[in-house]
Amino acid sequence: MQLSKTASSFTESVIREMTRICDSVNGINLSQGFPDFPTEEVIKNAAVKAILEDVNQYSVTFGSENLRRAIANKVKRFNNLTVDAENEITVTCGATEAMLCALKAVINPGDEVIIFEPFYENYGPDVILSGAAARYITLHPPKWQFDYEELRRAFNEKTKAIVINTPNNPTGKVFSKTELEYIAKLCKEFNALAICDEIYEHITYDGETHISIASLPGMYERSITINSASKTYSVTGWRVGWAIAPPNITKLIRTVHDFMTVGAPAPLQEAVAYCMELKEDYYNKLCNHYYEARNYMSKVLVDCGFELYEAQGAYYFLVNCEQLMKQFSVKDDFEFSRALIEKTGIATVPGTSFYVNKLKGFHQVRFCYCKSFDTLYESEKRLRKLV
Ligand SMILES: Cc1ncc(COP(=O)(O)O)c(C=O)c1O
Known part of the structure; x- marks a missing residue:
């Protein structure tokens, strides 16, 4: 067979x-x-508390209301994003599922997706599973910069999206505002989406700050922002992530997510909602x-x-x-x-x-x-x- x-x-x-x-x-x-x-004691205790309080059955498929509200508050606090928790957030099983759902929600046969290489191992298979063709743009050491002209040439009428991971695995690069503005300009010019994996957003050094591409002027409506509790709260085994996108895209992300996994672990969603209130x-x-x-x-x-x-x-x-x-x-x-x-x-x-x-x-x-x-x-x- x-x-x-x-x-x-x-x-x-x-x-x-x-x-x-x-x-x-x-x-x-x-x-x-x-x-x-x-993992920090308070974080573990939040999970134990949720289980003992019997948050043990399916949550709302696209994420518990508590967690979606907490995510909306957190992205307002850290990312300069105003998000509607009712219609623009999908809670998933980690950033891994969020990325696959995002791609599956937007790709049609013949579409192309631009990926920077070196890349996080999953992006290649994610693009193939979603049915798109990948185009790769190299980040060059020592500063892991990309060639602006090469990137411009990669965009064309088939480009559906560009995947950005900042701060970046495996290079440690933090995309600068200038770079993100250039990418944003190309997304607008070619009517493409920016899918940004921001899972390391709280880990930056030497005065570098993380910028969400969705917060740049005119970009919210063409961005999908992906994140997760894995790295920020040191709970990679919990499998709680999320995707933020405008309502029309969120609707389809939620549909794919529902069929893929039904939902992320219910008690751990409550624990992550608690984590999001942690102070500076x-x-x-x-x-x-x-x-x-x-x-x-x-x-x-x-x-x-x-x-x-x-x-x-x-x-x-x-x-x-x-x-x-x-x-x-x-x-x-x-x-x-x-x-x-x-x-x-x-x-x-x-x-x-x-x-x-x-x-x-x-x-x-x-x-x-x-x-x-x-x-x-x-x-x-x-x-x-x-x-
Ligand atoms: C860039 C990047 N995205 C996503 C993931 C996986 O995230 P999650 O554990 O939330 O599925 C990793 C894990 O190493 C990663 O480095």
Whole structure:
């Protein structure tokens, strides 16, 4: 029997493979982007409270009223967005589902979607599953900038949307206001949508601030803003995310979402609504931890022979490892990642997994540093074996 050609064309996540090898040598997993420190007590208690209060049945499919109201308040407070909780928010099972629902809600056969590469692993399959064709625009190190003219040439009458992820995984880039304004101008000119994944919005460094493209003049009506509790509240296993879009788009996102998953976990939606009332010091503490972790790990990696590029947000480094590849006598990023686990017990993600144009990631690997300082100290010890 011929099973789905599309599904068969997807390869297993490289991160899972690296995690498996890492576990087999009892290594440290700096490949997968989830925190290894405990979630804040108040956040855990909010979930326990909701379960004990018997919020245990299906919620409204597109999200509990409490959570949608909390999201509307939060985006007013942080993102300069005025959103109607009744008609413009869909709560989903993580940003992952929000992105797929968003694409499925807007794509028709023949449509094109522009994606910046290196990209978060899911975007390629998401675009294929939605039936669109992807066009890739490269972010160039060291500052991860894109060529404005190349981007303009990628837009055409078939362009339905551009996917932006800021702050960015895997590069750490925070898109500037000028860049977002340029993208917004192209979206208007070519009647395209901006689908913006803002899951790392609270993790920015060196005075950089996150800007929602939907908050730029004339952009709300052509934007879908995607976010989730995963990274902001260190609850990647809760699976609560959301998509904000004008009513006509939200209507279709909700329809797709309803058939896909019915709804996100009801008690955890209430807990996330609680989280959204946390004061500034919660967000400052989160960001400070990652700021210290970034500074600490950047020194370690440079000392050990990696070439680092700018990272102004999120919690990853996509580094150049060409020098060490020569030292290890390996021919590509995969062999390098495997050799690094063997020599140090540290797992990374091979750079080519973030590119369609594989050559661009050949000399790169991604480290994540969303870990406790104990883990980072131990990582340093192991990495210093290289020098
Ligand atoms: C850019 C980006 N978007 C989405 C996700 C997944 O989000 P969620 O856990 O909310 O599904 C990740 C997880 O690493 C990510 O890096």
